[in-house]
Amino acid sequence: MDCLVFWQSCPHPLSRPELALSSLQGVEIAHSPTRTMPTRPGRLRPQAGFSLVEMMIAITVMGLTLAIALPRLREGMTARDVKSARAALANMYARARVNALQTRKPSTVHFSGTEVWVTAPLDGGLDTVGAVINLTTAYGVSVTASQASIRVLPSGLANMAAPVTVKVSRDGKSDSVMISGYGRLQ
Numbered sequence: 506m507d508c509l510v511f512w513q514s515c516p517h518p519l520s521r522p523e524l525a526l527s528s529l530q531g532v533e534i535a536h537s538p539t540r541t542m543p544t545r546p547g548r549l550r551p552q553a554g555f556s557l558v559e560m561m562i563a564i565t566v567m568g569l570t571l572a573i574a575l576p577r578l579r580e581g582m583t584a585r586d587v588k589s590a591r592a593a594l595a596n597m598y599a600r601a602r603v604n605a606l607q608t609r610k611p612s613t614v615h616f617s618g619t620e621v622w623v624t625a626p627l628d629g630g631l632d633t634v635g636a637v638i639n640l641t642t643a644y645g646v647s648v649t650a651s652q653a654s655i656r657v658l659p660s661g662l663a664n665m666a667a668p669v670t671v672k673v674s675r676d677g678k679s680d681s682v683m684i685s686g687y688g689r690l691q
Contacts, residue, residue, distance in 0.1 A: 583676045590644040590673040591680040595690055597621050597638065598655065602688070604634050605657045612657045616650035616671060646673040655684055663688030 555563075601612040601623045612625045612634065619641035623634040640648050652669045665686045672681040683691045 580678075583678050586644040587646055587673055587675055587678045587680050590640050590646040590648075590675075591682055593638055593640065593643070594621060594671055594673065594682045597623055597635075598657075598682070598684060598690055600635055601625075601655070601657045602661045605659050606661045609659045611659060614655045614657070616648065616653055619646075619648050621648070640673065644673075644675070646675040648673055655688075657688060661688065 598614055601614045604623065604625050605612040608625060610626050612623055615622050615624065620637055620639050622637040624631045625634050626632075640646050648671065650669065650671045651667075652665070655663055655665065655669055657663055663684060663686065665684075665688075668686055669684045670681050671684075672679055674680075685691065
């Protein structure tokens with residue numbers, strides 16, 4: 506007896522198990538995972554997946570969410586870059602202090618446009634300590650310094666008549682580093 510014919514002739518085979526077992530003895534049942542079996546006469550099981558309308562709704566919701574979140578994300582990235590540039594300035598000043606204390610020779614932090622670097626005397630000339638950092642390239646900020654350089658004495662103190670303020674800014678966000686006359690970083 507064919508499997509399909511059996512299921513059509515017996516609407517509820519589980520209600521009469523003795524009939525189902527005796528009728529199926531010796532019959533091989535072929536299972537095909539891609540073949541859909543009717544659930545009701547004339548109706549097929551629904552196919553898995555998403556419809557075009559569902560996909561368009563999901564894309565629209567994602568687009569609206571992105572449009573709302575993008576300005577805040579951009580503001581956060583700008584604030585992060587300004588703080589990172591301020592930290593880079595503080596690190597350059599700390600590098601100059603450490604170098605002056607270790608070598609017992611004065612070091613100088615230079616500000617030129619958007620570049621910052623540290624120099625120290627070496628064999629009658631000057632040597633750059635570490636790399637020259639371009640803050641515009643690294644963080645996209647502009648730099649304004651009240652003085653072109655800061656000299657750090659071998660004692661680790663700065664010798665300036667007035668405090669030096671270095672301001673970094675980008676897209677309306679700004680932060681500054683102030684170095685007192687004795688070299689304290691604020």
